[in-house]
Amino acid sequence: MAEEKNKYQSRRDFVSKAGKLIIAAPLIIIPVALAKKTETTGYVWQIDPFKCTTCGNCKTNCVMTPSASKCVHAYQMCGYCDLCGGYQRQGVKNISTAAENQLCPVGAIDREFVEEPYFQYTINEDLCDGCAKCVKGCGDFGNGSLYMQIKHDICVNCNDCSIARTCPSNAISRVPEGFSYIEKDKRKK
Amino acid sequence: MKKALPYIILVLLLCWHAVMFAQDRFPRPEFETDYVYPEHQMPTQRAPFWQYIDLAVLIGALIVTTWLALKKRSRQGLLWMSVFSLAYFGFYRQGCICSVGSVQNVSLALFNDGYTIPLTALLFFIIPLVFALLFGRVFCAGVCPLGAIQELTGFAPVKLPKTVDVVLASVPFVYLALAVLFSATNSTFLICRYDPFVGIFRLDAPYTMIIFGVLLLLAGIFVNRPYCRYLCPYGVLLNIFSRFAGKHLTITPAECTNCRLCEASCPYDAILPSNTEQVSEAPERSRKRFILYFLFIPLFAIAGGYLFKNLAPALSGVNSTVRLAREIRFEKESGIEAVTKSALAFKEAGQTEADLFAQEEFIINRFRKASPWAGIFLGIALGIGMVSLSIRRRRTEYKPDQGKCYSCGKCFKYCPIKVKSSNEV
Ligand code: SF4
Ligand code: SF4
Ligand code: SF4
Ligand code: SF4
Numbered sequence: 094m095a096e097e098k099n100k101y102q103s104r105r106d107f108v109s110k111a112g113k114l115i116i117a118a119p120l121i122i123i124p125v126a127l128a129k130k131t132e133t134t135g136y137v138w139q140i141d142p143f144k145c146t147t148c149g150n151c152k153t154n155c156v157m158t159p160s161a162s163k164c165v166h167a168y169q170m171c172g173y174c175d176l177c178g179g180y181q182r183q184g185v186k187n188i189s190t191a192a193e194n195q196l197c198p199v200g201a202i203d204r205e206f207v208e209e210p211y212f213q214y215t216i217n218e219d220l221c222d223g224c225a226k227c228v229k230g231c232g233d234f235g236n237g238s239l240y241m242q243i244k245h246d247i248c249v250n251c252n253d254c255s256i257a258r259t260c261p262s263n264a265i266s267r268v269p270e271g272f273s274y275i276e277k278d279k280r281k282k
Numbered sequence: 283m284k285k286a287l288p289y290i291i292l293v294l295l296l297c298w299h300a301v302m303f304a305q306d307r308f309p310r311p312e313f314e315t316d317y318v319y320p321e322h323q324m325p326t327q328r329a330p331f332w333q334y335i336d337l338a339v340l341i342g343a344l345i346v347t348t349w350l351a352l353k354k355r356s357r358q359g360l361l362w363m364s365v366f367s368l369a370y371f372g373f374y375r376q377g378c379i380c381s382v383g384s385v386q387n388v389s390l391a392l393f394n395d396g397y398t399i400p401l402t403a404l405l406f407f408i409i410p411l412v413f414a415l416l417f418g419r420v421f422c423a424g425v426c427p428l429g430a431i432q433e434l435t436g437f438a439p440v441k442l443p444k445t446v447d448v449v450l451a452s453v454p455f456v457y458l459a460l461a462v463l464f465s466a467t468n469s470t471f472l473i474c475r476y477d478p479f480v481g482i483f484r485l486d487a488p489y490t491m492i493i494f495g496v497l498l499l500l501a502g503i504f505v506n507r508p509y510c511r512y513l514c515p516y517g518v519l520l521n522i523f524s525r526f527a528g529k530h531l532t533i534t535p536a537e538c539t540n541c542r543l544c545e546a547s548c549p550y551d552a553i554l555p556s557n558t559e560q561v562s563e564a565p566e567r568s569r570k571r572f573i574l575y576f577l578f579i580p581l582f583a584i585a586g587g588y589l590f591k592n593l594a595p596a597l598s599g600v601n602s603t604v605r606l607a608r609e610i611r612f613e614k615e616s617g618i619e620a621v622t623k624s625a626l627a628f629k630e631a632g633q634t635e636a637d638l639f640a641q642e643e644f645i646i647n648r649f650r651k652a653s654p655w656a657g658i659f660l661g662i663a664l665g666i667g668m669v670s671l672s673i674r675r676r677r678t679e680y681k682p683d684q685g686k687c688y689s690c691g692k693c694f695k696y697c698p699i700k701v702k703s704s705n706e707v
């Protein structure tokens with residue numbers, strides 16, 4: 094009887110040892126399999142401005158409110174026009190800074206006089222909620238110098254960016270940490 | 283550097299693209315005054331070394347939790363650990379990246395060439411499993427922020443009927459299989475999408491998710507840890523690994539006297555009673571049943587694989603490209619105009635339909651190849667579950683079911699045996 098029990102015991106020991114080895118295998122295999130595909134730096138999410146179709150999802154779908162995705166201005170591309178397609182609502186009678194004439198629903202664009210006949214448009218990041226209306230206006234009627242980017246001081250870098258998931262033009266993708274922005278224009282004056 | 287090369291080329295291409303194709307409707311001004319162009323405001327993110335601090339905190343927290351659960355045997359200590367993890371990983375780090383979600387990064391990296399996994403994500407995946415293999419589910423006890431928020435809000439445990447529990451407990455397996463399938467085919471991150479508590483950590487989310495999270499917490503007051511028990515896909519892995527744990531928390535600090543005082547103390551039904559009193563059946567019979575059930579495993583696996591193979595086209599619907607293609611095709615066939623944002627964007631972007639349909643075909647094929655494996659996994663899991671039901675182990679003591687036990691330590695105080703010296707050593 095005692096022997097029987099011992100046999101049973103040693104068999105159980107063997108089974109549990111073998112099980113442990115088998116179960117430990119994936120913990121070694123997975124890192125080995127991924128050895129070549131591992132990077133010490135991480136990823137961040139960014140918008141490819143050339144794919145963005147200004148659909149407006151950025152404003153509503155980010156987990157942050159207001160959205161981490163905001164409008165930025167490539168000044169080098171801008172025409173500095175008096176009548177700015179990104180600033181002025183379409184079909185306004187006179188060009189003015191009156192709120193009802195502004196395209197931006199939250200008044201986040203500042204218009205400043207530079208010199209005749211040029212005006213500089215600056216995005217007030219604290220106000221901008223990422224609706225992309227101005228980006229569409231600028232793209233349709235201007236030089237396309239306004240574009241959307243995810244601001245990494247606000248973005249919490251979700252494992253699965255919820256704007257990317259619903260972006261209709263698949264404009265948002267993971268980019269390596271060192272290349273956090275896809276700038277539209279790098280020309281320097 | 284070599285790895286970064288494609289991206290450098292990409293950035294250069296984009297710049298070139300910008301220079302060549304900028305819609306210069308209006309000439310850029312020649313300023314007469316000494317106007318300088320303002321700088322782009324491109325704030326950088328949190329310093330990269332922070333992710334290694336997260337990793338250090340993870341390992342530290344795991345070690346402390348292990349010590350508290352196995353050595354110090356302090357429920358109070360474990361609760362404080364939960365508070366800490368909830369505060370750090372939950373509210374301070376706002377829930378990303380977490381071990382639960384890292385399953386998807388691993389599967390995405392394993393099956394897709396375009397994605398290299400960040401080292402931290404890989405380690406967040408591996409380390410808690412290593413700890414589970416050594417010491418049981420200490421990760422759940424005091425490190426996982428999702429577990430912590432539920433542990434701290436489970437006030438009035440009630441017991442669910444056994445059958446309900448068993449049925450619900452199979453959900454995480456399906457969830458895991460689907461999550462891995464969807465991330466392997468680069469379709470979506472299911473776990474992150476339906477993470478009920480991350481919205482609460484961030485105090486900001488679509489209101490449906492907040493409602494879901496709050497409802498779960500409310501349910502959790504009575505059915506403790508509902509997410510852990512009936513949803514958590516990472517819990518499936520921890521469960522498996524913990525079954526083979528080298529050391530595991532014990533209910534009693536010394537020898538169990540079978541006083542039965544702890545019997546009903548576990549809110550998760552994770553205490554295996556001693557069964558010396560039960561008449562044991564003839565070993566011949568149980569062996570036969572064991573072999574019979576064992577033969578069922580391949581059968582289940584085949585059935586699961588077959589079922590999921592047929593489900594592949596339906597499952598591929600989670601992929602946005604596939605959805606878009608279906609919409610465009612429907613538009614062509616029925617003449618009803620496609621008006622979703624993706625359809626409009628597609629038309630605006632000027633990609634050809636043939637391209638889109640080819641992509642769709644490619645993705646569906648990936649699903650056809652991958653989804654039977656999800657079915658096979660589920661079949662095998664079901665089979666093993668049945669086999670383990672057929673094995674009746676003789677136990678002379680009350681002990682935690684290593685798969686289900688979260689090492690929460692709630693049962694400690696029910697055991698009348700106190701060993702003074704163990705606390706003082
Ligand atoms: S229009 Fe929208 S995107 Fe543009 S500045 Fe205003 S809030 Fe931001
Ligand atoms: S429409 Fe665009 S390019 Fe033109 S002035 Fe406005 S911001 Fe600049
Ligand atoms: S990663 Fe998260 S926080 Fe950042 S833009 Fe996407 S949804 Fe917003
Ligand atoms: S079961 Fe899942 S959610 Fe619960 S504590 Fe464990 S890992 Fe976290």
Ligand code: SF4
Pocket residue numbers: 531533547548549550551552553682683686687688689690691692693694
């Ligand atoms: S330590 Fe394990 S067995 Fe004890 S109450 Fe917690 S989950 Fe149940």
